[in-house]
Structures are given as structure tokens and as C-alpha cells.
Amino acid sequence: MKSKILQLLKDSDGYVSGEEISKVLGVSRTAIWKVISHLKEEGYVIESVTKKGYLLQETPDLLTEDEILYHLKTKWLGRKIVHYHQIDSTNKEAKKLAASGEKEGTIVISEEQLAGRGRLGRTWISPAGTGIWMSVILRPSIAPTDASKITLLAGLAVCEGIKEATGLPVQIKWPNDLVLHNKKICGILTEMSAEMEKINYIILGIGINVNTDSFPEDLKNTATSLKIEGEKEYDRKEIVKAILMYLEQYYELYMKNQDMEDLLEKYKNHCLTLGKEVKIIHRNEEFIGKAVDLSKEGELMVEKQDGQVITVFSGEVSVRGLYGY
Ligand code: BTX
Structure with a gap:
């Protein structure tokens, strides 16, 4: 019910009356009031005005x-x-x-x-x-x-x-x-x-x-x-x-x-790695080359300084100009 009441408040341009919420959701005015209090505790700023109803003024910055x-x-x-x-x-x-x-x-x-x-x-x-x-x-x-x-x-x-x-x-x-x-x-x-x-x-x-x-x-x-x-x-x-x-x-x-x-x-x-000079550290091996493409499987293809192209599956890859390399 909480999320439904919140949705009604969010979707409305102005005040939503307790009567309207009660009609749409089929719940009592007391139950609505309880949910509103709960929402306020969570950080929602809701104004309640007699005869007008509830107005959502502020939503907390939370990823609920x-x-x-x-x-x-x-x-x-x-x-x-x-x-x-x-x-x-x-x-x-x-x-x-x-x-x-x-x-x-x-x-x-x-x-x-x-x-x-x-x-x-x-x-x-x-x-x-x-x-x-x-x-x-x-x-x-x-x-x-x-x-x-x-x-x-x-x-x-x-x-x-x-x-x-x-x-x-x-x-x-x-x-x-x-x-x-x-x-x-x-x-x-x-x-x-x-x-x-x-x-x-x-x-x-x-x-x-x-x-x-x-x-x-x-x-x-x-x-x-x-x-x-x-x-x-x-x-x-x-x-x-x-x-x-x-x-x-x-x-x-x-x-x-x-x-x-x-x-x-x-x-x-x-992908900014492609076309750049990279340093690969894999297990105990370390070498420098140019990242030329990705294989069909998504591995990095690196051309070593001797022209040989090798495929890198995983491991540490530094890119020149990035993170201090
Ligand atoms: P990573 O091993 O590539 O990066 C970790 C390294 O990045 C750290 O050693 C440090 O140098 C640096 N670092 C630490 N915190 C930050 C930061 N906030 N921003 C930038 N650099 C940082 C990357 O690992 C994977 C991170 C996954 C994090 C998510 S958060 C949700 C989930 N839960 C959890 O415990 N981890 C994942």
C-alpha cells in the first residue's frame, strides 16, 4: 500500500485528498494517515492541509x-x-x-x-x-x-x-x-x-x-x-x-x-583502450604493445613490438596516459 500511496502523490500535480486515496485504494483514512507518517519518517516531506489533503513536496535522495x-x-x-x-x-x-x-x-x-x-x-x-x-x-x-x-x-x-x-x-x-x-x-x-x-x-x-x-x-x-x-x-x-x-x-x-x-x-x-599503447601484466609476464582490436569473444588483441598479435583474456591492462602509465 505504501508504494501505491506514494505513486498517487508523485503522479499528482497538487494535493491529493484522503477521500480520493481511500476510494482508489479501498483503505481507511486512518490507514492512509499511518502510511503518510511512515513516509515522513523515511524523509519524504509531505504537507497535510485540512480539506485539501496531502502534497508531496520533497523526496529523499535514497535508492530505495x-x-x-x-x-x-x-x-x-x-x-x-x-x-x-x-x-x-x-x-x-x-x-x-x-x-x-x-x-x-x-x-x-x-x-x-x-x-x-x-x-x-x-x-x-x-x-x-x-x-x-x-x-x-x-x-x-x-x-x-x-x-x-x-x-x-x-x-x-x-x-x-x-x-x-x-x-x-x-x-x-x-x-x-x-x-x-x-x-x-x-x-x-x-x-x-x-x-x-x-x-x-x-x-x-x-x-x-x-x-x-x-x-x-x-x-x-x-x-x-x-x-x-x-x-x-x-x-x-x-x-x-x-x-x-x-x-x-x-x-x-x-x-x-x-x-x-x-x-x-x-x-x-x-572503448578507449583500442588504438592505444598498453602495458599488459599477466601472471608473471609483462609486456608493452598496441591494442588493435577485440576478438569475437571480446578478448583484447594486442600487437607486440615484434609485430606478433596476441590475445589477452584477462589480467591487468594499463593504458598509456591513464592512471599514471
Ligand atoms: P578494481 O580492483 O579494479 O579497483 C579497486 C582499486 O581502485 C583500489 O585498489 C583503489 O586503487 C581504487 N579505488 C578504490 N575505491 C575507488 C573508488 N571509489 N573510485 C575509484 N577508484 C577506487 C573494481 O575493482 C571493482 C569495484 C566494484 C565495487 C562494487 S560496489 C558494489 C559491489 N559491492 C562490493 O563490495 N563491490 C562491488
Whole structure:
């Protein structure tokens, strides 16, 4: 009932009377009053005037289920949102949910992470109320060896979603760092539970610096936020909604075709790694070359200094001019 009352308030240009809400939803005036009090506690500013009714004046800047579901255009992705004000890591929580049977498409979002994680055990700083720290539960029926393609298409979807919602010229650093004006604004951590032939679930952890004002000294040269680069605050909800829409669309496209051809064409248009000199650190090997293309599978093709072209599946890739290399 809470989300329905909220929707009536949001959809109205002016006051909505208690009588009208009561008629539309078939609930008592007392029940409505209780919901309104509850909404006020959550941070909604609602004016109540005798004989006129209720007027929604302000919405809290929170990534709650009610806020994200409002005008969300997806069919199944993000239709259930588990929201926290504070958590250790949304990926950790999403893994717990997925392991106990949570369905595909459910999302865990937190306003703040106390132990946000990057790849290879690194830390992802996730201060309160300034970013998007969310994890998506997916259950693709593909071979575990194809899981890296989900990471690639997620990078593409997040890039296009941010671009659509903000107009900022975000680019992808292969495989899936998002970069704005040569600094990192987003990282993606994909974790998987699988058997030999089958994926049980994939957790797609997405971290985006949206309205962050500053970063610790050691990250200042490499990290940035949409606010720092765009010089204004952005609406986190609208960014989440746009990302979910692209992610659902691209995921469905990949699952239907079981190939990356169409998606890779789009990916290449946003990828700043191609054509650049790169340094590859893979296992104990390190070499410099030029990123010339992506293979059909989405791997990076690098021309070494001796002219030999090799395919890089994963590992650390530095791009000259980026993050201090
Ligand atoms: P990564 O290993 O590519 O990046 C981690 C590195 O990036 C850190 O070692 C640090 O140098 C730098 N870094 C840390 N925090 C930030 C930040 N906020 N902005 C820019 N650079 C930073 C990337 O890993 C994957 C990050 C995924 C984060 C999401 S948030 C939701 C989900 N839950 C969770 O615990 N992780 C994911």
C-alpha cells in the first residue's frame, strides 16, 4: 500500500485528498494517515492541509525500492530491490541471497559500504549517499567459461546508462573500468558460483562515484566522480534506472543470440583502450604493445613490438596516459 500511496502523490500535480486515496485504494483514512507518517519518517516531506489533503513536496535522495521502481521501464531486472543504509559489501549480501535461492534480477543496493570490495581482494571506497553501490543477481544458462562476456556487456550497459542519464562522455577501459576524462568513475566486480558445466549464479557488483566531492590522497590522481567532472550533482535514481534498462536489454540480446557480435560493435564505439599503447601484466609476464582490436569473444588483441598479435583474456591492462602509465 505504501508504494501505491506514494505513486498517487508523485503522479499528482497538487494535493491529493484522503477521500480520493481511500476510494482508489479501498483503505481507511486512518490507514492512509499511518502510511503518510511512515513516509515522513523515511524523509519524504509531505504537507497535510485540512480539506485539501496531502502534497508531496520533497523526496529523499535514497535508492530505495519505491524510488527505483517508480517509472522503471524494465520487465524483470530490478523489480525487487533490497535496500540498506549501511552494509559491509552488497556483493557479499547478494551472494548470500543467491545461495539461498533468490531469483534472477534481484538487486542489493546500499547507501554506504563499510567493506566494499574491488577485484583481487582490493578495497572499493563507498562513502554514504554519494555513489551507487549495487549488486545484481543473474542466473544465465551459459557455460562458466563464457561468464566474462557478462562482465563485458555489463560494462557497456553501465556506460550507456550513465551517458544517457547525465550526458557525460564516459568511456570503457577494457574490460570494464569506466573512465571519465581519463580517471576512473566506476568499477565492476563479477563473482560467480559454478559447477563444471553450469553457472549457479553470477553477482555483478557495480560501484559508481556519482556525487563524491573528494577522494583520499592516494586515489586523487586516478579516481573521479560524475559531480567533479560534470560540476553539478546528479540524480542517482535516474542513473540506476537507465543502467537497469540497458543491462536487461543487452543481457537478453546475448542470451538470445548466444554471441557478442552486435554488442561488441557498440562496445568498440565506447572503448578507449583500442588504438592505444598498453602495458599488459599477466601472471608473471609483462609486456608493452598496441591494442588493435577485440576478438569475437571480446578478448583484447594486442600487437607486440615484434609485430606478433596476441590475445589477452584477462589480467591487468594499463593504458598509456591513464592512471599514471
Ligand atoms: P578494481 O580492483 O579494479 O579497483 C579497486 C582499486 O581502485 C583500489 O585498489 C583503489 O586503487 C581504487 N579505488 C578504490 N575505491 C575507488 C573508488 N571509489 N573510485 C575509484 N577508484 C577506487 C573494481 O575493482 C571493482 C569495484 C566494484 C565495487 C562494487 S560496489 C558494489 C559491489 N559491492 C562490493 O563490495 N563491490 C562491488
